[in-house]
Amino acid sequence: MAPLRRLLLCLCLPLLLPSPAAPAPAPGPRTDWVACRSLSRELSRLVATLKEPHRVLEETQLSEEDPKNWPPRIRCSDACDPSTLDTNNTRCLQRILQGLQHYRDLLGSDIFTARRLPRLEATLDQLLGLVQQEHGRPPRHSLAPSETWAHPLLQRMALQRLQSFVAIMSRVFTHSASAR
Template sequence: MSPLRRLLLALCLPAMLLPPAVPFPAPSTDWAACRDLSQRLSRLLGTMKESHRVLHGVHLGGEEDSEGDCAPRIRCSDACDPSTLDMNNTHCLQRILQGLQHYRAVLGSDIFASRPQPELKAVLEGLLGLVQVPVHSCQPPPTPPTASWARPLLQHDALERLRSFTAVMSRVFTHSASAR
């Protein structure tokens, strides 16, 4: 064996025997706990009564589009379908985290000043603590103070959107918890 080959082998052999270096351990999401909390959130939302009966079945449209990519909805392009989740769930979890942050802000806004939702906020905080994925900050434009006459309608709309978001999020967590 040539001296050059021996030198290369001597230099490379220790590196080949070491386990691959992981610069930062990837945080792990507790899928079962996320599933349980998302189901609890869904149950809470299902038991909520409308503050005004006339609002039942009312849907506002168009406003969510003004938020662009910050919109708190899970789209087909967010890779939250079961086949994609099994391979890579990062993008889906990022979208879920953005939605959770959005709804936490909405529940803490002046829209819910007269009708606070401590149970919903507590479950959202629990989910925010469990979803472990780096997310790019997305700041929708600030909203002006809400007139008191509009609050019941905006509360209804926010809760309807949160119900829809929670339904999809719960399916994601249920699938991922059972797949592990």
């Protein structure tokens, strides 16, 4: 019986003793909220100042029937609300990173071949770089070529959605920069 008691004591003793302090994880790169706020505001300003080159499209409301093809959006489930951002912003930043990468890929696609937007692309690249520092690079998706006749419509839809995405993203960065 003594060997069995000794075995149990050896197995249970580590559970009763305090565990040694685990080494603190090395701090990784942190999100520069103030810089992100500034760049998101600039991005919002740039998108808002873009003029529609095809006047007939100015009053056109475009919608896509298939929700599977919708670009990344910031949803309630992404935890981008102020109370969650103060405690854990990882999921929100990952969604923002996914959206930024999507719109960057879109601006570099054949849809915008005839209408390059270098200042918008540069600002988007800077913001993408800041968010990527902490959360890595999301996978890039190549976009299927589209018909040339559809480019103005696709540009309009992409820029409208980018404007909506940037408005919400800017609110996230504004709150987070103010809270720090």
